[in-house]
Amino acid sequence: MIHLYALGSGSGGNAFLIDGPDGMLLLDAGFSTRELTRRAGLLKLDLGRLAGIALTHEHGDHASGARRLARRHGVPIVATDGTLRALALAADEPRATLRSASIIEIGPFQLESCRTLHDAAEPTAVVIETSGVRVGLAYDLGRPTMGLRHLLRLCDAVVIEANYDDVMLRTSNYPASVQHRIAGSGGHLSNRAAAELLTDLWHDGLSVVMLAHLSKQCNDPEVARRTVLDLLAPLGFRGTLAVAAQDVPVGPIPVAPSYARIRTAPQFELELT
Numbered sequence: 001m002i003h004l005y006a007l008g009s010g011s012g013g014n015a016f017l018i019d020g021p022d023g024m025l026l027l028d029a030g031f032s033t034r035e036l037t038r039r040a041g042l043l044k045l046d047l048g049r050l051a052g053i054a055l056t057h058e059h060g061d062h063a064s065g066a067r068r069l070a071r072r073h074g075v076p077i078v079a080t081d082g083t084l085r086a087l088a089l090a091a092d093e094p095r096a097t098l099r100s101a102s103i104i105e106i107g108p109f110q111l112e113s114c115r116t117l118h119d120a121a122e123p124t125a126v127v128i129e130t131s132g133v134r135v136g137l138a139y140d141l142g143r144p145t146m147g148l149r150h151l152l153r154l155c156d157a158v159v160i161e162a163n164y165d166d167v168m169l170r171t172s173n174y175p176a177s178v179q180h181r182i183a184g185s186g187g188h189l190s191n192r193a194a195a196e197l198l199t200d201l202w203h204d205g206l207s208v209v210m211l212a213h214l215s216k217q218c219n220d221p222e223v224a225r226r227t228v229l230d231l232l233a234p235l236g237f238r239g240t241l242a243v244a245a246q247d248v249p250v251g252p253i254p255v256a257p258s259y260a261r262i263r264t265a266p267q268f269e270l271e272l273t
Helices: 033-042 066-073 081-087 146-152 166-170 176-183 191-201 221-235 260-264
Strands: 002-008 015-020 023-027 050-054 077-079 095-097 104-106 109-115 124-130 133-138 157-161 208-212 240-243 250-255
Touching (some): 002 133, 002 157, 015 124, 050 066, 050 104, 066 077, 081 095, 095 104, 109 146, 124 146, 133 146, 146 191, 157 191, 166 176, 221 240, 240 250
Parallel strands (some): 023 050, 050 077, 077 095, 133 157, 157 208, 208 240
Antiparallel strands (some): 104 109, 109 124
16 A cells, blocks of 8 residues: 655646655656645645655756755656756766666665657656556656656556546637647647546556646646546446645545456557658
8 A cells, every 4th residue: 555645737837756664756846945844734744655756747847856855865856868967967976767667676665667759958757666656657748658658557646637628728828839838749739638637547456646737827626537438437447536735635535456457457559750
């Protein structure tokens, strides 16, 4: 059994945390060190148990607090080569490199990753396994690839972007160029696209879904929830559907291992590029 927390998610900052029996892993650190510590304190979490900080990419709303927090707790920053270069870490700052189709170990956590489509140096989605539980995280991506589907296919819990509602985006005050970027292949996932991806990933062992990175201008938590449930519930999903908030931490959400996933997980053929 592990517990999943959202310290916050949105354009103002993103940070998720997995708390297992033998340590914690922070997924993105898009707030200041002080704010990350404050939000963890609200949840009575001790960041001194961190084994590492895994980053999806270098943008400030995902990485602004990573270096200072890593130095404070003496833990490595875990990211792709491109992200590590973009962060310009000093020679003495501990790090570990994520590579597609490879598994690395950070304390009690095993991490797998795959490249995503976003306007960053080398953005990635990540799956973390610990205590027999698999948690996937994928956001800031304009289009889910077959590689991403393959990575997330066995997860017990998925944190997935549901950035905007299609109608709310089209009727927003954003200029057409901004709307195009948001909805483009290097932008963000809509509620509908997230729901369709989740139906592709559905299996009996998927017990937790957390919607992340919601737009304040072009989305609404209840609209996002309803869009996802309308597609997932008919498949038999009766688990936890949570929505990460920008300003208020969410959790703990318990996630237990489900061995049913091995029997029923969807299979995908990898794209050859």
